[in-house]
Structure formats: C-alpha cells, structure tokens
Amino acid sequence: MLKMRFKRCGRKKQPFYKIVVMDVKTKRDGKVLEELGxxxxxxxxxxxxxxxxxxxxxxxxxxxxxxKNLLKKSPLF
Structure with a gap:
C-alpha cells in the first residue's frame, strides 16, 4: 500500500519536509517513489x-x- 507522507530534511532544530509517495513499510527517510512538494x-x-x-x-x-490537512489548505483542493 502506498502513502503520501513527509520525509524529513534540513538540519537539527530546523526541519524541512518533502511531501513524497512511499510504501507503508519503508522507513521515514527510506526510498521514495515520487516527490510531490x-x-x-x-x-x-x-x-x-x-x-x-x-x-x-x-x-x-x-x-x-x-x-491531508495540508492539502485542505491548498487552494485547488
């Protein structure tokens, strides 16, 4: 099963997240199928x-x- 979730990037105390599509069983910073934002x-x-x-x-x-909450804030969703 695939999920759309965050992948953490950035430095210590300065988080930055990529919105990615990953398999449910992979780790947070594991292999990405596609980056969406x-x-x-x-x-x-x-x-x-x-x-x-x-x-x-x-x-x-x-x-x-x-x-899902972030997508609701987006103007086209």
Missing part, C-alpha cells in the same frame, strides 16, 4: 505539484492525516 514549518510555506498529486490520489494513494 515540500513544506517548511518554520515559515509555514508549502508547495505542491497539483497535477502529480491529483494523479496519485486518483490511483489510490492514501495521504497521512498531516498531509
């Missing part, structure tokens, strides 16, 4: 590739709760 919690800035995200959601990828 990013989220910076320090500045509350995020960017999502809408075409790729809609395509993945139509194919049955389940977003995590945090990603």
């Amino acid at each position: 990013f989220y910076n919690p320090m500045t509350k800035m995020f960017h999502i590739n809408h075409k790729k995200t809609i395509k993945r959601l139509d194919n049955g990828v389940q977003p995590t709760e945090v990603v």
Whole structure:
C-alpha cells in the first residue's frame, strides 16, 4: 500500500519536509517513489505539484492525516 507522507530534511532544530509517495513499510527517510512538494514549518510555506498529486490520489494513494490537512489548505483542493 502506498502513502503520501513527509520525509524529513534540513538540519537539527530546523526541519524541512518533502511531501513524497512511499510504501507503508519503508522507513521515514527510506526510498521514495515520487516527490510531490515540500513544506517548511518554520515559515509555514508549502508547495505542491497539483497535477502529480491529483494523479496519485486518483490511483489510490492514501495521504497521512498531516498531509491531508495540508492539502485542505491548498487552494485547488
């Protein structure tokens, strides 16, 4: 089963997250199937590739709760 979730990047005390599609069984920083966007919690800035995200959601990828809330804030969702 595939999930749309965060992959942590950045330095200590300065997190930066990439929104990615991964298998459920992989680790947080494991192999990524596709990158869809990013989220910076320090500045509350995020960017999502809408075409790729809609395509993945139509194919049955389940977003995590945090990603789902972030998608609701996006203007096209």
